[in-house]
Amino acid sequence: MxxxxxxxxxxxxxxxxxxxxxxxxxxxxxxxxxxxxxxxxxxxxxxxxxxxxxxxxxxxxxxxxxxxxxxxxxxxxxxxxxxxxxxxxxxxxxxxxxxxxxxxxxxxxxxxxxxxxxxxxxxxxxxxxxxxxxxxxxxxxxxxxxxxxxxxxxxxxxxxxxxxxxxxxxxxxxxxxxxxxxxxxxxxxxxxxxxxxxxxxxxxxxxxxxxxxxxxxxxxERSFDRDAAFARLYTELGSVAPESDAECAELLAAAMASGRELDAWSAIVLGSYVFPMRVGSQSQTLRPIGAKDWLEGRP
The missing domain is CATH 3.30.70.141 (Nucleoside diphosphate kinase-like domain)
Structure with a gap:
């Protein structure tokens, strides 16, 4: 064949x-x-x-x-x-x-x-x-x-x-x-x-x-500093300052879900520090290929 x-x-x-x-x-x-x-x-x-x-x-x-x-x-x-x-x-x-x-x-x-x-x-x-x-x-x-x-x-x-x-x-x-x-x-x-x-x-x-x-x-050009992003959003939201990353994530998620007008860049920066990035219970469809995989010729 x-x-x-x-x-x-x-x-x-x-x-x-x-x-x-x-x-x-x-x-x-x-x-x-x-x-x-x-x-x-x-x-x-x-x-x-x-x-x-x-x-x-x-x-x-x-x-x-x-x-x-x-x-x-x-x-x-x-x-x-x-x-x-x-x-x-x-x-x-x-x-x-x-x-x-x-x-x-x-x-x-x-x-x-x-x-x-x-x-x-x-x-x-x-x-x-x-x-x-x-x-x-x-x-x-x-x-x-x-x-x-x-x-x-x-x-x-x-x-x-x-x-x-x-x-x-x-x-x-x-x-x-x-x-x-x-x-x-x-x-x-x-x-x-x-x-x-x-x-x-x-x-x-x-x-x-x-x-x-x-x-x-x-x-x-904008700052990538977490504190600067928090300060900008805290001023916009006018809420009680969160005491932990979890509280900060909850506050930011609620603000984003509400449709409030937020500074997008500040939300991105702060969210990149306090939101989870991966869902560990799921597996990737295709895992990343590295140099070792290529040299060894295996998936």
């Missing part, structure tokens, strides 16, 4: 059999695979040699683009395409569809507030393929979501906002995810432009910096 060509392709792009099975019927993956074929580009080569780096709304608020571009250059990654992308709750759910079932309801509410803060900057980066494909190397080097696991030299450590939710950047775990996320961020016409631009290999860091300036003009 002839092997399904898409299954064969995906098996070369992720060590996770569960991900292969899930992505076989994923429209986003299939759209990118089909488009690469029509453009005469090898999907395996493209996905191994390129990755994506999303600078989220919190990165725009933090004015983190320039530091990120310097870090990329210093760590062997070249920006070969840069685009301003409009985000909403649907894009967030598409990106994390196979993992976000462990996110707490409070985390999802905060994420919905966050996507309303600013458009985002999406970078396509190129690097040399090797023992680890570029997406795996970038995912490893950017640092963990959990601030306690970040190390000096990691991008997230460098950017200095040591927070679980407000982690500033996102990248695909492995080459299979690159194919999927390209179709989430871009429609067919824009995606064709991105793909053909990326394979030229021309450095477009300057274009990324220009887009950053445009994004900065649309949203003010």
């Amino acid at each position: 002839t092997e399904d060509p898409v299954r064969k392709l995906l098996s070369e792009l992720t060590p996770s059999e569960a991900k292969v099975d899930a992505y076989l019927g994923d429209t986003y993956v299939l759209e990118t695979v089909d488009q690469l074929e029509r453009l005469g580009l090898d999907a395996t080569t493209f996905a191994r040699e390129h990755s994506l780096l999303l600078l989220k709304p919190d990165a725009i608020v933090a004015r983190a683009v320039e530091s990120t571009l310097e870090w990329l250059s210093g760590n062997g990654f070249r920006v070969v395409s840069a685009h301003r992308v409009v985000v909403d709750r649907h894009l967030a759910r598409a990106l994390w569809y196979f993992a976000w079932n462990i996110a707490s309801p409070e985390r999802r509410r905060l994420a919905d507030l966050l996507v309303g803060i600013s458009d985002v900057l999406l970078l396509v980066v190129h690097g040399a393929d090797g023992d680890l494909p570029v997406p795996v190397r970038l995912a490893e080097a950017k640092g963990a979501t959990d601030p306690r696991k970040r190390r000096p030299g990691d991008l997230r450590y460098l950017l200095g906002r040591h927070n679980y939710l407000l982690n500033l950047v996102h990248s695909p775990d492995d080459p299979a995810d690159v194919l999927r996320e390209l179709a989430i961020y871009f429609d067919e016409r824009t995606r064709a432009q991105v793909l053909t631009q990326a394979v030229t290999g021309i450095d477009r860091s300057a274009a990324a910096a220009e887009l950053a300036s445009e994004l900065y003009a649309g949203v003010p």
